Amino acid sequence: FTVRLSNPSSQVVSVRFRTCCGTARSFDPGKDYQPVSGTLVFQPGQTVKSVVVPIVIDFRAEPTETFQLVLESPVNADLDPTRHVGIGTVFNGLVDI
Numbered sequence: 001f002t003v004r005l006s007n008p009s010s011q012v013v014s015v016r017f018r019t020c021c022g023t024a025r026s027f028d029p030g031k032d033y034q035p036v037s038g039t040l041v042f043q044p045g046q047t048v049k050s051v052v053v054p055i056v057i058d059f060r061a062e063p064t065e066t067f068q069l070v071l072e073s074p075v076n077a078d079l080d081p082t083r084h085v086g087i088g089t090v091f092n093g094l095v096d097i
Helices: none
Strands: 002-004 013-020 037-042 048-050 065-075 085-091 094-096
Touching: 037 048
Parallel strands: none
Antiparallel strands: 002 048, 013 037, 013 065, 065 085, 085 094
16 A cells, blocks of 8 residues: 655654455455554655555455555644545455555
8 A cells, every 4th residue: 555645744744554344354264464553654755655465365266355454643644534544455365456
C-alpha cells in the first residue's frame, strides 16, 4: 500500500495503520494474509510511505477475497474521511492493491 500526504509538511507527521476486516482471513485455518500494524512517520518534506502486507500463498482454489488497511490517529495532519481505508484484493493467493 502507498500512503501519501496531500502536501509536504514542515513538521513530523505520523499515522497509525492496521489491517482488518474483509473476506480474506488473517488467522488459521485458511490464512490469506499476515496481519500488520504500526506507525508511519513522515519527516518534514516527505510525502510518501509504504506498508507491506505479506500474502500467504496456499495454492488452494479460492474465490477473490479482500482485506482493509486502516489509517487512524494522525499527528500533525488530518485524515480524509473518505480515503483513510485502503482495500487489498487477494486473487487465488495473489494480491492487487
